[in-house]
Amino acid sequence: MDADLRKPSIHYAFNISNIHGLTSVLTKKMDLRKTISNSNVSNLDILTSGPIPPNPSELLNSKAIETAINELKGIYDYIIFDTPPVLVVTDSQIVANKCDGVIMVVASGKTNKQSAVKAKELLEKANTALLGVVLNGMESDTSNYYYYQS
Template sequence: MNLLKKFKKKKKTPTSIARKLVTVTDPKSIISEQFRSIRTNITFSLPEKGLTTILVSSSMPSEGKSTIAANIGVVYAQEGKRVLIVDADMRKPTLHFTFDIFNTQGLSNILAKQISAQDAIQETFMVGLYVLTCGNIPPNPSELLASKQLESFIEEMEQYFDIIIFDAPPLLSVADAQILSNKCDGTILIVDSGKSNKSDAIKAKTALMASKARIVGVVMNNFDLPKNSYYYQYYR
């Protein structure tokens, strides 16, 4: 069945997107190139198996994980992949703001068996890029993520998408990200170079290792690139 016909369409024009999607608004910038480098590193991290499901999380709140997850999804779609970005932060969801879409129903409703994935997933302005918002904020996010329903959801989505990106809550705040990391092929840890401390990053890594997650790598956010560096001069 045609993917575009199976899922609900809610196209948006690029003029309605949030400024956080730099890979769309300024695709030739240094930052956009960095996201393409992240995409390449993810692709070659586990070549023998390949990555379909990717978890993006951080140690603490406000480290930029949701923005990074969204931009990674964009660069994969720009490559021609079919991409689904899932807002798995069922406590403080933000992806619906980033993509300027409704959050009336989403992941929580699917896991609670209130709605089908086909009726909840929304198409974005970009061909091949889809978003599943958080949906109604549930009283038991951790229990929903630990349920068999999530595993069934992932198995179903793998039939339609090349890449599925989960934007999860911070690792040191709640157990949600740990639960999800065990179910995903790879995990990316976001570290804000300007505010994160070393001990929190180590604790986050330890939590991921305890859940037997495959840590693909770490993304340093808000890192100031010296203007006299070769990389800056090359992309200036």
């Protein structure tokens, strides 16, 4: 689910329409099931953000999103939310509070340690379970790469 209602990007990554999506559902303009798109990845459906609203934080903190999440839980085993960066706006903290857990994504060479720690602290204040961290963009050095052998 693209819950970045300010600068959505999931529709670009999967080359699907963003005419209708999460905002269409939250503003009651469309039924949730009609806004879900199939992706070209097996067992992966996409709910794009939909049109950019004037009030993203309010929509993400509404009863409507809780209703949508509950409906999605009845359809899917896992629901993954893409949100804006934690330090930029409160939207991520709002959504994180509605999730079972959070995986924080950190950009190698771009995210400094202080920012990562501050983001972690903000997520903890939002009463979220931090499940782990993904480090994106790490250069691999195969000469120093070791793997677990049994």
